[in-house]
Amino acid sequence: MVVARSAQKVSPTFSESEAVEIADPDPVLRPQGRPRGLERGGRHSGRRTMRIGFSSSCAIGLAIALTLGGVSTVKAQQTDSTRRTTTRTAKRTTRTTRSSQRIPISKDRNTSTGEVAQPAPPPVNQDSIAAAERARQDSIAAVERARQDSIARVEQMRRDSIAAAERRRQDSVAAVEKARQDSIARADSIARAEAARIRFMRGAGGFYLGVAAGASVPQGDISSAAANTGGYSTGWNVTVPIGYDFPMTPFGLRVDGSFDRLGGKNTGSFSAPDLTAWSINMDGKLRIPIGRTFSRFYVLGGATTSKFTGFNRDFSNPNAPTNQQTFSDASWKWGWNAGAGFNFNFGHMTGLFLESRYLSVSPDAVTGFPYSSAHWIPVVLGIQF
Numbered sequence: 001m002v003v004a005r006s007a008q009k010v011s012p013t014f015s016e017s018e019a020v021e022i023a024d025p026d027p028v029l030r031p032q033g034r035p036r037g038l039e040r041g042g043r044h045s046g047r048r049t050m051r052i053g054f055s056s057s058c059a060i061g062l063a064i065a066l067t068l069g070g071v072s073t074v075k076a077q078q079t080d081s082t083r084r085t086t087t088r089t090a091k092r093t094t095r096t097t098r099s100s101q102r103i104p105i106s107k108d109r110n111t112s113t114g115e116v117a118q119p120a121p122p123p124v125n126q127d128s129i130a131a132a133e134r135a136r137q138d139s140i141a142a143v144e145r146a147r148q149d150s151i152a153r154v155e156q157m158r159r160d161s162i163a164a165a166e167r168r169r170q171d172s173v174a175a176v177e178k179a180r181q182d183s184i185a186r187a188d189s190i191a192r193a194e195a196a197r198i199r200f201m202r203g204a205g206g207f208y209l210g211v212a213a214g215a216s217v218p219q220g221d222i223s224s225a226a227a228n229t230g231g232y233s234t235g236w237n238v239t240v241p242i243g244y245d246f247p248m249t250p251f252g253l254r255v256d257g258s259f260d261r262l263g264g265k266n267t268g269s270f271s272a273p274d275l276t277a278w279s280i281n282m283d284g285k286l287r288i289p290i291g292r293t294f295s296r297f298y299v300l301g302g303a304t305t306s307k308f309t310g311f312n313r314d315f316s317n318p319n320a321p322t323n324q325q326t327f328s329d330a331s332w333k334w335g336w337n338a339g340a341g342f343n344f345n346f347g348h349m350t351g352l353f354l355e356s357r358y359l360s361v362s363p364d365a366v367t368g369f370p371y372s373s374a375h376w377i378p379v380v381l382g383i384q385f
Contacts, residue, residue, distance in 0.1 A: 202289035202296075205247035208349045212239045212382020216260040219358070219375035222275070226370045228315050230267030232275050235260060237378035245287060245349070252285035254300060260376060264311075270319055275369070277376070278327065279306040279359065281337050294345035301338035306361040307331065311368040325368070335361030335374075343384070350385045 216237035225231045243254030258279045264272030283302035290296050307330040312321035339357025356379045365372045 198292045199248070201292060201294050203248035203250075204294055204345075204348050205245035205249070205252065206349050207244050208242075208384045210241045210353065210382050210384030212241070212353070212355065212380035213237065214378060214380030216262060216376055216378040218262050219377055220373065221371050222262070222374050222376070225265065225267060228267075228318075228321070228368055229311065229370065230265030230272050232262035232264055235262040235274065237261075237380055239355075239378065239380050239382065241382075241384065243285065245285070250287045250289075252287060252298075254281075254283045254285050256281050256283075258378065260378060262376065270321060273310050273312060273324060275308060276310045277306050277308055277359075277361075277374070278330075279304055279361075281357075281359075283337065287343075294343075294348065294351065296343050296345075297340065298343065299338075299340045300357070302336070304335045304337045304359055304361060305332045306335060306359075306363075306374075307333070308361075308363050308369060308374065313366065313368045315367065321368070331364075333361050333363045335359065347385075352381070352383055354381050356380075 214237050216235045218232045218234065222232050237258060237260050239256050239258040241254055241256035243252055243256075245252035258277075258281065260277040260279065262275045262277070264274050266272050281302060281304050283300040285298055285300045288297040288299075307327060309325045309327050309330050311325050312323065313325055314323035315321045337357050337359045339355060341353050341355030343351055343353045345351030356377060358375070358377050360373065360375045362373050363369065363371065
């Protein structure tokens with residue numbers, strides 16, 4: 001079946017002109033001297049002879065063509081069989097491209113030997129090759145650019161990571177340093193505040209007013225008996241201080257008024273009256289702070305002026321003396337005082353104080369109070385604010 005089809009495909013075809021040329025290849029060689037009847041008959045005989053020769057040639061050519069077509073078909077079948085076997089073997093790994101178009105085989109009309117002309121190879125498109133090469137180069141360049149971009153991104157990410165880690169480290173170091181500085185600053189601030197507080201407490205000052213009361217103890221001559229008097233014993237005292245302490249310094253000023261009542265000692269047949277000393281003390285003050293508090297020791301001293309009243313001045317009747325010395329009749333006598341005390345302050349200038357002073361005044365010796373010097377020590381407890 002295959003041989004027959006190939007024979008049909010490669011069978012030569014001839015046109016009428018070619019048939020005529022073959023049928024009468026050389027009309028000039030025809031005999032000229034024949035009768036008309038013989039000439040026609042000879043022409044017919046010659047035509048039959050040529051037709052027989054042409055038929056023989058066609059038969060021989062057809063046989064050669066069939067033989068060549070059969071061989072080509074067998075080779076093609078062997079090639080297809082081999083290709084199918086190879087395709088089945090490499091089915092999983094290789095995809096075989098098959099051509100669904102068969103190459104036509106035709107006899108060359110210009111050859112008389114019966115050879116089959118091979119198909120000419122398709123023309124090569126140089127533009128397609130150049131385009132493919134450019135596409136390949138572009139693809140390689142794109143891949144290289146992508147690789148370089150990827151490397152650059154990785155490097156940039158690495159640098160960014162290192163920079164971020166360094167920034168975090170620097171921020172951490174800065175935060176630690178800032179915390180340390182803040183701690184130092186807070187400590188310094190606390191220390192300064194504490195020092196300022198202590199300095200303020202130790203050097204607190206300002207005006208103050210107080211009141212105190214206590215005992216008053218006579219000293220020296222006035223505690224002993226003399227003419228028309230039996231002397232004086234321990235009495236009581238009231239003191240009202242007003243002062244000003246200079247801030248941030250240990251110095252201050254104070255003025256106070258005091259009232260001392262000393263008990264008279266009886267002598268003879270009458271009851272001795274009490275002695276009253278009205279005093280104004282004008283003192284300087286030196287403060288000595290105690291620890292980190294408002295409390296302090298202090299010493300003070302200054303001038304004193306006093307009036308003495310209450311003693312009898314008329315002893316016409318020794319058993320009933322009269323005419324006691326009054327405040328308006330008395331005169332101020334000068335002296336001095338010195339003492340010390342302790343402030344237990346629970347505020348700026350508010351607190352308790354305990355104080356004792358020695359007062360010495362030089363009065364005029366008169367009837368009823370025959371002393372030229374008077375000394376006494378008041379010991380008081382008071383509050384100031």
